[in-house]
Amino acid sequence: MNTLNQKVSMTEKIGYSLGDCSANLVFQMMMIYQTKFYTDIFGLEGAIAGTVMLVARIVDAFVDPTVGILSDRTKTRFGKYRPWVLWTALPFMVFYILAFYNPGIEDKGLVALYATVSYTLLMTLYSFNNTPYASLGGVMSSDIKERTSITSIRFISATIAQFVVQGLTLPLVSKFSDGGDKAHGWLCTVALFACIGFFFLVITFFSARERITPPAGQKTDTRKDIKDVFSSIPWRAMFILTLFIFITLAMWGSAMNYYFENYVDSDALYAFLDQMGLVATEATGGASYTILNAFGLVVDSADKAYEVGFGVFNMVGALVQFFGVILLSNFLANRYGKKRVFIICLSLTAVFTALFYFPDERDIESMFVLNILKSLAYAPTVPLLWAMIADVADYSEYVNYRRATGFVFAGVVFALKAGLGIGGAILGFLLSGFGYVSGTGVTQSSSAIHGIVLSSSLIPAVTFLVGVVALCFYPITKKYNERMQAELTERRAKDNY
Numbered sequence: 180m181n182t183l184n185q186k187v188s189m190t191e192k193i194g195y196s197l198g199d200c201s202a203n204l205v206f207q208m209m210m211i212y213q214t215k216f217y218t219d220i221f222g223l224e225g226a227i228a229g230t231v232m233l234v235a236r237i238v239d240a241f242v243d244p245t246v247g248i249l250s251d252r253t254k255t256r257f258g259k260y261r262p263w264v265l266w267t268a269l270p271f272m273v274f275y276i277l278a279f280y281n282p283g284i285e286d287k288g289l290v291a292l293y294a295t296v297s298y299t300l301l302m303t304l305y306s307f308n309n310t311p312y313a314s315l316g317g318v319m320s321s322d323i324k325e326r327t328s329i330t331s332i333r334f335i336s337a338t339i340a341q342f343v344v345q346g347l348t349l350p351l352v353s354k355f356s357d358g359g360d361k362a363h364g365w366l367c368t369v370a371l372f373a374c375i376g377f378f379f380l381v382i383t384f385f386s387a388r389e390r391i392t393p394p395a396g397q398k399t400d401t402r403k404d405i406k407d408v409f410s411s412i413p414w415r416a417m418f419i420l421t422l423f424i425f426i427t428l429a430m431w432g433s434a435m436n437y438y439f440e441n442y443v444d445s446d447a448l449y450a451f452l453d454q455m456g457l458v459a460t461e462a463t464g465g466a467s468y469t470i471l472n473a474f475g476l477v478v479d480s481a482d483k484a485y486e487v488g489f490g491v492f493n494m495v496g497a498l499v500q501f502f503g504v505i506l507l508s509n510f511l512a513n514r515y516g517k518k519r520v521f522i523i524c525l526s527l528t529a530v531f532t533a534l535f536y537f538p539d540e541r542d543i544e545s546m547f548v549l550n551i552l553k554s555l556a557y558a559p560t561v562p563l564l565w566a567m568i569a570d571v572a573d574y575s576e577y578v579n580y581r582r583a584t585g586f587v588f589a590g591v592v593f594a595l596k597a598g599l600g601i602g603g604a605i606l607g608f609l610l611s612g613f614g615y616v617s618g619t620g621v622t623q624s625s626s627a628i629h630g631i632v633l634s635s636s637l638i639p640a641v642t643f644l645v646g647v648v649a650l651c652f653y654p655i656t657k658k659y660n661e662r663m664q665a666e667l668t669e670r671r672a673k674d675n676y
Contacts, residue, residue, distance in 0.1 A: 187320050187388075192329050194386020195319065196336035198264060198312045201376035201383070203340035205275050205305065206599070208369065210425075211345055211432040211493075213278075213298075214603045218610070218617040220281055220362055221290050225615055229607025231291060232600035235299040239596050242306050244405075247589025250311040251404070258389035260318065260585065263311035268380035271304040272373040279369040281362035302596055306589075312383070314588040317569035318391040321671070323664055324513065326569055330562035331508050338501040338561070344372065345432075345493030349486040350475025361619070391582075391671075404586050407579045412654055413571045414587060418594045419649035421564065424525075425598025427642040430606045431532060434634035437610070438535075439489040441623050441631055447541040448488040449481035457487060488543075495547060496554040503558020516657030517563045517570075522650050525643060527556035533640035536632060570655050570663075577663045602642075609634050 217228035253259045278301040284290050316333065320326055348368055356364035408414055439448075452458055457471065459479040471477050478487045511520045531553035538545040568591050569584075576582040613630025615623060623631075655663070 186322070187325055187329060189332075191319075191386050191388060192332045193336075194382055195316065195329065196333040197379040197386075198315075198383035199333045200336035200340045201379040202305070202309050202312065203337045204344060204372040204376045205271075205301075207341050207344035207432075208275075208279070208348065208372070209301075209603075210429045210599060211436060212348060214433040214606055215436045216279060216365065217294060218607075218615075219619050220365060221294060222287065222617055223291060223294065224617055225607040225610030227287075227291055227607075228294075229604030229611075231294045231298055232603045232607070234295050235302045236597050236600045238299050239302060239306065239593055239600075242303050243310065243589045243593035243596070244586065246306045246310045246592075247314075247586035248404070249585075250314060250589075251585035257384075258315075258318075260311040260315040261384055261387060261389065263307060264315070264380055265384040267304055267308040268377050268384075271301075271308045271380075272377045274301040274304050275373045275376070276366070276370050277301070279365050281365070283362075302600075305596065306592060308380070310585065310589045310592045313565060313568070313592060314585045315387055315389065316565060317572050317584045317588065318389045319387060321391055321573065321664060321667060323660060324509075327509055327512055327517075327562065327566050330566040330569075331504060333565070334504050334508075334562040335501065338497055338504060342494055342497035342501065345497060346490045347474055347476075347494075348490070350490050353483070353486050354475035391584075403581065407575050407581060408586055408590060411571065411575055411578075412652065413574050414590065416649050416653040417564075417568055417571055418590055420646045420653070421568075421591050421594040422598045422601075423642050423646040423649065424564070425595050426602040426605065427532075427598075427639045427646070429599045429602025430634060430642070431639040433603060433606050434631060434639070435492070436489060437615075437631045438635045439492065440485045442540055442628050442635075443485070443488070443543065443546070444540045445481045445484050447543050449478065449484040451543040452478055452484055452488055452491070455491070457491065492547065492550060496550045499551050499554040500558045500561065503555050504561050508559045508562050511559050512563055512566070516660075517567050518650060518653055518656055521560050521563050521567070522647055524556050524559045525647050525650070528553055528560075529640045529643035529647065531556055532643060533637050536636035567653070567655070570660055573663060573667060574655060577667055605638075606634055609638070 213232070214225070214228055217223045217231065218225055221228075223231070250260055250263055253262065255262050274297065278297045280297075282293060284293060316326075316329055319329055351368040351371070352361060352364035354364070355367035449458065457477055459468075459472075459477045468477065476487055476490065478484050531549055534549050535546070538549070568588060572582065572584045572587040575587060609630055610627070613627045615627040615630065
């Protein structure tokens with residue numbers, strides 16, 4: 180399998196990318212809606228919802244490295260990492276549904292316990308599925324341009340999932356809410372996404388191939404793998420970067436949900452949607468209206484503008500990010516190098532995030548413009564993160580003459596999930612600290628609304644900048660990577676380890 184031909188067909192790239200589309204049908208839901216679901220459907224206080232997410236991180240600290248070690252040591256005729264994608268597909272999606280199922284328990288202590296158990300099990304299955312999946316991307320090719328292409332196509336699929344989940348979730352929940360039963364609407368929506376996700380994971384298993392194997396004669400040595408990875412400066416930089424990026428994304432994504440419901444003026448938002456042709460009138464009709472209405476993207480009153488307005492806001496951002504990934508990521512990375520592009524784009528993303536502090540509650544246009552600018556700035560970084568982590572696995576092999584792809588990716592997947600939980604927890608604690616009252620239809624205090632605005636702007640901008648600082652310590656420049664890949668290719672060709 181250590182062949183000189185590291186080219187990957189477009190069919191294989193697309194098939195592999197569907198695995199991340201599946202993961203993002205889960206991940207985007209947790210990032211944007213988990214905290215809101217806990218506070219408004221389960222009725223948990225923000226601080227308790229945050230604690231639920233932190234408890235799962237304790238379990239992750241043991242699960243994630245275990246998954247990395249197990250996948251690195253798996254030996255089947257399908258490879259090391261591919262089988263895990265298939266083995267975990269069904270349980271992963273089952274626990275996804277359970278995490279958004281409201282069992283109708285009255286006691287809030289038992290509700291918190293159910294939330295903790297279901298969320299922890301979902302996160303555990305996420306590790307068993309996504310760590311091998313991410314590792315698979317690191318062994319499909321050693322060619323720098325092919326690897327960037329693989330991750331770019333992968334994140335095009337991820338962005339499509341982002342578009343669907345962030346844009347259609349609330350409209351679908353509203354549409355599926357039988358007699359106003361929001362819990363039923365959530366269950367139907369998540370079950371729909373879970374079925375699609377399972378199907379995509381199966382396609383990924385049958386599509387992707389592993390081409391890079393550990394050096395010939397490499398012996399199993401868990402202690403050595405741990406030492407090599409933890410002592411790697413590039414790995415530590417990527418760990419901190421990933422942690423703070425996903426702390427920020429979880430905090431900002433969830434906070435914007437509250438921002439639209441509690442800060443944005445509903446009449447102004449309704450008027451904005453009317454200008455976009457998304458308000459139902461007596462004259463409304465035609466094929467476009469039928470399609471939009473089927474997905475719940477038509478509003479008939481100002482008090483329902485939040486669901487559609489927030490969905491449209493997210494879809495605009497996802498579309499901009501989608502085209503940004505396609506048009507900018509490969510071009511910029513190949514010309515200037517991944518590190519330089521990431522630093523500049525993440526810095527701009529932090530600036531545009533901070534600017535969300537300033538629009539008036541009726542200034543819907545400025546909010547959408549800032550979202551477009553933020554999404555465009557962030558887009559080139561989306562596929563680069565995982566391509567850089569694959570480079571870190573190569574760096575470990577280059578320096579130590581050993582390869583532990585699964586363990587390298589396991590650490591970063593832990594950082595991703597830790598960021599997801601910590602970001603949600605920070606938001607939960609901030610909401611409680613500023614006096615947010617859980618439940619639906621509650622009028623929030625000015626203090627709570629101010630806290631929501633801060634959590635949507637200045638606070639996540641600061642955590643983004645921590646990621647920029649971490650990137651400054653990442654040593655794999657464009658020239659270094661080219662030299663490293665050339666030597667590794669020569670080693671693999673000679674099988675001279």
